[in-house]
Amino acid sequence: xxxxxxxxxxxxxxxxxxxxxxxxxxxxxxxxxxxxxxxxxxxxxxxxxxxxxxxxxxxxxxxxxxxxxxxxxxxxxxxxxxxxxxxxxxxxxxxxxxxxxxxxxxxxxxxx
Amino acid sequence: xxxxxxxxxxxxxxxxxxxxxxxxxxxxxxxxxxxxxxxxxxxxxxxxxxxxxxxxxxxxxxxxxxxxxxxxxxxxxxxxxxxxxxxxxxxxxxxxxxxxxxxxxxxxxxxxxxxxx
Numbered sequence: 001x002x003x004x005x006x007x008x009x010x011x012x013x014x015x016x017x018x019x020x021x022x023x024x025x026x027x028x029x030x031x032x033x034x035x036x037x038x039x040x041x042x043x044x045x046x047x048x049x050x051x052x053x054x055x056x057x058x059x060x061x062x063x064x065x066x067x068x069x070x071x072x073x074x075x076x077x078x079x080x081x082x083x084x085x086x087x088x089x090x091x092x093x094x095x096x097x098x099x100x101x102x103x104x105x106x107x108x109x110x111x112x
Numbered sequence: 113x114x115x116x117x118x119x120x121x122x123x124x125x126x127x128x129x130x131x132x133x134x135x136x137x138x139x140x141x142x143x144x145x146x147x148x149x150x151x152x153x154x155x156x157x158x159x160x161x162x163x164x165x166x167x168x169x170x171x172x173x174x175x176x177x178x179x180x181x182x183x184x185x186x187x188x189x190x191x192x193x194x195x196x197x198x199x200x201x202x203x204x205x206x207x208x209x210x211x212x213x214x215x216x217x218x219x220x221x222x223x224x225x226x227x228x229x
Contacts, residue, residue: 034217043116099160100145100155
């Protein structure tokens with residue numbers, strides 16, 4: 001699976017959009033981009049995933065650049081409960097027997 | 113919340129002992145993966161079970177072993193506990209199709225926090 005690079009930490013004001021970047025310059029054509037988050041001492045929570053088109057669900061939007069070498073997770077109206085570590089993971093389509101490869105993620109802190 | 117449950121929530125053991133952690137997968141899922149998360153680190157993949165067999169393994173020694181049962185629930189066993197085994201142990205369930213390909217991504221349980229003294 002391709003390696004990802006994320007900033008160690010970010011701040012965002014409550015009510016604003018939080019934009020979390022991820023670089024995955026070695027991604028291959030058959031790899032998805034997944035985002036998970038982990039609130040302190042809880043299990044990781046699935047947020048969203050995509051291949052090449054932008055995706056949106058009730059939690060967030062995922063913007064993937066045309067060359068697929070980077071992506072941005074957008075939380076449109078951040079709340080204090082969105083404070084968490086956010087992980088960007090690249091995974092082979094249909095793959096899974098080797099598990100998800102988590103890096104250190106981005107610690108997002110929502111400021112009141 | 114996901115439908116993945118884990119027990120116990122917390123556990124304290126001493127070095128050299130053995131421990132068994134349990135996981136029930138989300139309804140409709142047939143695959144269970146286990147992860148170890150040390151303090152301040154991301155989760156690290158231990159192994160995955162599908163059709164009651166180990167289907168993939170990360171860089172963990174053989175004293176980490178597992179089982180999957182016909183109802184898709186799973187156990188993680190760790191023998192000869194070491195101090196460095198102190199961590200949050202996470203279980204995730206997913207759906208694998210009959211071609212062996214993942215059809216749905218992994219959903220995690222709340223974890224079991226193990227402390228080895």
